[in-house]
Amino acid sequence: MSDVNNTLDAVQIAAHKLTADLADVLVRGYLKEHPSMVAFRLGVLAGAVDQVRTAVKAERAEGRWPQLTADPAAEHERARARFAGHHCDCPYCLHAL
Template sequence: MLDDRNRWMASLPTAASALVTDLADVRVRGYLKEHPDIVAHNLDRITAAVAEVRAVVDRERAAGAWGPLEADVAAEHDEAAAEFADHSCDCPFCVCAT
């Protein structure tokens, strides 16, 4: 049985995974396969998480405690995305499941 913290930690990846599928449905089919209330529920969870993290990003940027970033954020993201795309697993939740 999951405690509240672990339930919360499992909730966001579940909603994010659904978002990826929902976005693919919209882009490929032009419509949702899931009921809009289900999609909205997941979007609410993601939106709340983004707002919470964005507030901390803004606060820490404003505080000036971080020096300039020397990494190429886009290149590092593309590398991580390529690594993700190249993997395969048996997880029923993974978009790369084989």
């Protein structure tokens, strides 16, 4: 497996588990897993966010993209609604829980 695939898998797993961590905090008021495990995942995600944020800043500065006509919040809400309507028994699907 390539380094890119390994990185993407690591980020996917960290993001998936972060969703469960956030649910623990929002619903229970505390983490179910050791804070050091959660902190490691946060580091994986922070690195990914920083890398993508750097690309966003660079591409905005280059001016290659046309002005955005869509509403990012509305697009995100449509994607969230599609996801909320999804159900399967896949062990990786949040809707299987």
